[in-house]
Amino acid sequence: MSRYHTPLDLVRSRPVEGPVACARPDRLAIAATWFQDNFPGEVLYAVKANPSPWVIDALYRAGMRWFDAASLPEVELIAERCPDATIAYMHPIKSRHSIRRAYFDHGVRIFVLDCEAELNKILEETGYAKDLILLVRLAVSNEGSALPLAGKFGAGEAEAPDLIRTTRAHAEELGVSFHVGSQCMAPGTFRATMAEASRLIVKAGVTVDIVDVGGGFPSPYPGMTPPPMADYITAIRDAFEDMMVLENADLWCEPGRALIAEAVSVLTRVELVKGHQVHLNDGAYGCLFDMVHAKWPFPIRVHRADGEPSQQTAEFKLYGPTCDAIDTMPGLHTLPADLAEGDVIEVGMLGAYGTAMATRFNGFGDVETFEVADFPWTSLYTGGEAEAPAPAATGTEPRVVPFARAQRRRRNRLMKRRG
Numbered sequence: 547m548s549r550y551h552t553p554l555d556l557v558r559s560r561p562v563e564g565p566v567a568c569a570r571p572d573r574l575a576i577a578a579t580w581f582q583d584n585f586p587g588e589v590l591y592a593v594k595a596n597p598s599p600w601v602i603d604a605l606y607r608a609g610m611r612w613f614d615a616a617s618l619p620e621v622e623l624i625a626e627r628c629p630d631a632t633i634a635y636m637h638p639i640k641s642r643h644s645i646r647r648a649y650f651d652h653g654v655r656i657f658v659l660d661c662e663a664e665l666n667k668i669l670e671e672t673g674y675a676k677d678l679i680l681l682v683r684l685a686v687s688n689e690g691s692a693l694p695l696a697g698k699f700g701a702g703e704a705e706a707p708d709l710i711r712t713t714r715a716h717a718e719e720l721g722v723s724f725h726v727g728s729q730c731m732a733p734g735t736f737r738a739t740m741a742e743a744s745r746l747i748v749k750a751g752v753t754v755d756i757v758d759v760g761g762g763f764p765s766p767y768p769g770m771t772p773p774p775m776a777d778y779i780t781a782i783r784d785a786f787e788d789m790m791v792l793e794n795a796d797l798w799c800e801p802g803r804a805l806i807a808e809a810v811s812v813l814t815r816v817e818l819v820k821g822h823q824v825h826l827n828d829g830a831y832g833c834l835f836d837m838v839h840a841k842w843p844f845p846i847r848v849h850r851a852d853g854e855p856s857q858q859t860a861e862f863k864l865y866g867p868t869c870d871a872i873d874t875m876p877g878l879h880t881l882p883a884d885l886a887e888g889d890v891i892e893v894g895m896l897g898a899y900g901t902a903m904a905t906r907f908n909g910f911g912d913v914e915t916f917e918v919a920d921f922p923w924t925s926l927y928t929g930g931e932a933e934a935p936a937p938a939a940t941g942t943e944p945r946v947v948p949f950a951r952a953q954r955r956r957r958n959r960l961m962k963r964r965g
């Protein structure tokens with residue numbers, strides 16, 4: 547992967563056909579280190595947010611050894627690149643073939659389920675294995691999330707206690723998991739959801755070894771500045787201490803967005819300016835999927851290979867490259883008034899659900915990747931610390947660290963036992 551100092555250097559050094567992903571592995575390492583140092587338990591990277599090989603490799607180099615895979619290809623990707631990693635197969639609905647392959651070919655022992663039919667599939671396809679670590683996915687409210695995910699997966703209040711009890715009988719270790727929704731803007735949502743999970747565990751009347759609080763940790767997008775990440779850690783740690791679980795129970799989380807969003811921006815080329823219409827080579831079927839379909843606010847700036855764009859601005863409507871009318875970015879964008887063919891628009895904060903979303907529709911979808919070393923638009927992490935304003939961060943540090951160490955010791959024991 548060629549390396550440039552900044553995206554502008556890249557634009558000035560080579561023709562950008564694009565789209566081009568500008569990768570910042572150093573930023574990813576900082577986020578990964580922050581999570582591993584501060585989350586009082588196991589951190590599983592949610593592969594679906596960005597399965598690019600450079601992302602997996604950079605996480606691995608930063609010490610990440612646990613991965614949340616949602617499909618057999620994701621299991622295979624991690625098995626291939628991270629030989630000693632622990633892979634959790636966390637899609638509540640899995641094909642029988644993929645369960646078999648994951649268990650027998652790739653050593654996967656951790657599976658999630660949200661109903662008895664899926665439990666039976668897992669048991670049948672693993673030959674009623676005795677070493678399964680099974681998590682029951684709970685349906686929870688997604689209030690407080692910018693991108694709710696509720697309604698599709700999860701055992702509801704009525705079924706969950708029975709399912710937890712039934713699963714206990716087949717699991718070497720039993721856990722509960724949930725997802726509060728992506729880009730959760732309120733740390734209290736984790737606290738409330740964990741209290742809800744605790745109630746369901748009490749109703750089930752069995753012991754639980756693992757509490758997996760899922761993903762949903764936010765990133766700073768324009769107009770969507772989340773509370774400091776340390777507040778989420780505090781909320782989760784406090785709620786965990788109040789939960790009715792085994793004293794030595796494990797705590798897991800599955801961040802996707804918060805680890806990778808900041809670390810990638812995407813360059814898309816202006817192919818034509820027609821009045822106030824700007825036609826780009828990326829859009830609704832490419833890396834800008836969320837910009838269109840989730841109307842997500844991404845930061846934008848313009849790079850020109852020769853000379854500087856005008857300081858004067860005008861409002862433009864942005865269009866993607868495919869023939870589908872859906873391929874139109876919502877709203878208007880304020881850009882240099884002399885925007886012209888060949889200019890490059892850099893869209894920031896696209897590490898999560900950016901390149902991962904690109905399709906082949908209309909023959910588009912190839913994305914080149916180059917490494918850059920500039921600071922991203924904004925960051926929740928600076929040099930391994932959660933960025934200011936985060937007065938709570940220092941106050942919580944002394945409690946968080948020893949707990950995290952204790953959790954790691956338990957993990958090491960577990961790893962040894964599993965051989």
Ligand SMILES: *Cc1c(COP(=O)(O)O)cnc(C)c1O
Pocket residue numbers: 592594595614636725727728729760761762763800801802803804898
């Ligand atoms: C998508 C997903 C994640 C990652 O979510 P983020 O909002 O990107 O942190 C984690 N766990 C599960 C089960 C998911 O489906």
